[in-house]
Amino acid sequence: MSKKQRKPMQPFGDANDPHGFWRLLGEHTEWLRVHNxxxxxIRKRAVYVRSFARWCLDRDLFQPRVITKPIIESFQRSLYRHRKQDGKPLAWSGQxxxxxxxxxxxxxxxxxxHLPFSPASEIDLPKQPATLPKAILSADEVERILSQPDTTTPLGIRDRAILETFYSTGIRRAEMCSLKIDDIQVDRQSLFVECGKGQKDRYVPIGLRALVWIARYVEQARDKLLLDKKERTLFLTHHGEPLNPDTLTEYSRR
Structure with a gap:
């Protein structure tokens, strides 16, 4: 499976208005890419700003420069009153x-x-309640999950190595997909995560059992998936390409 291509945003409002939401959001996302x-x-920013822009357009507010603090407060109240299809309100974290x-x-x-001041700068964001996980897996439940992949196949060995690495390190999906073979530092029992959260590099401790499964994957399975000998990404698809976060999620749900 090839990497997902970035989908262009669908136009909204007047796409030819240089001061309109569509043009300015496009400039903003491009600026974010240029600044790494x-x-x-970028995708998250575009989704939420586009939602706000459409709310504004429904009220004949076509440009960011006409937005005031009371308008944003009205939008905040609309988020509070909004109900999802199941009748439940938006979570405080979502608002x-x-x-x-x-x-x-x-x-x-x-x-x-583009503006002399921000009408949103003094908006009070909703407080997010501090919550604990609703369910904590027992050791037996964890073992059952880790043992799900069929380790008689190359893909099963890969999936077991991925699950063990997730469980041992807690790294993010995108970080897992970006791991290179050289990032595994067995002697230090650590992973090197390059450009992780906040575009920062860091070292992450990893347990011996996860390292054993990674070694088994590299020795017994990776070459059977590999198509390009120059590819240094650790975990590969059955087409020999690097995983992406969405396909990794699908594998984890199986």
């Missing part, structure tokens, strides 16, 4: 994230002199 923000960050991304967009408009 991750695609996940918080929505407003946070809108605030970041307006801060960028000020930074690049």
């Amino acid at each position: 923000y991750s695609e996940a960050t 918080h994230l929505h407003l946070k991304e809108v605030r970041s967009f307006f801060a960028w408009l000020v930074k690049l002199n």
Whole structure:
């Protein structure tokens, strides 16, 4: 399976208005790419700002420069009152994230002199309740999950190595997909994560059992998936290509 191509945003509002939401959001996402923000960050920003822009367009508010603090407060109330298809309200975390991304967009408009000030700068974001996980797996349950892959096949060995690495390190999906063979440092029992969260490099401890499964994958399975001998990415698809976060999620759900 080839890597997913980035889908272009569908136009909204007046695409020819240089001061409209569509054009400015396009400039903003391009600025984020030029400044090395991750695609996940850019995609998230675009989704939430686009949602806010469409809410504004429904009220004949076509440009960010006509937005005021009371308008954003009205949008905040609409998030609070919104109900999903199952009748439940948006989670506080979702409301918080929505407003946070809108605030970041307006801060960028000020930074690049599109606006003299941000109407969102003094918006009080919803407090997020501190919660504990609803369910904690027992040791037996963890073992049953880790033993799900069929380790008589190359893909099964790969999946077991991935699960063991997730369990041992807690790294993110994108970080797992970006691991290179040389990032595994057996003597230090650590992984080198390059450009992880916040575009920062870091070392992550990893347990011996996970290292054993990675070694088994490299020795017994990876060459059977590999098509290009120059490919240094650790975990590969059955087509010999690097995994992407979405396909990794699908593998983990099986």
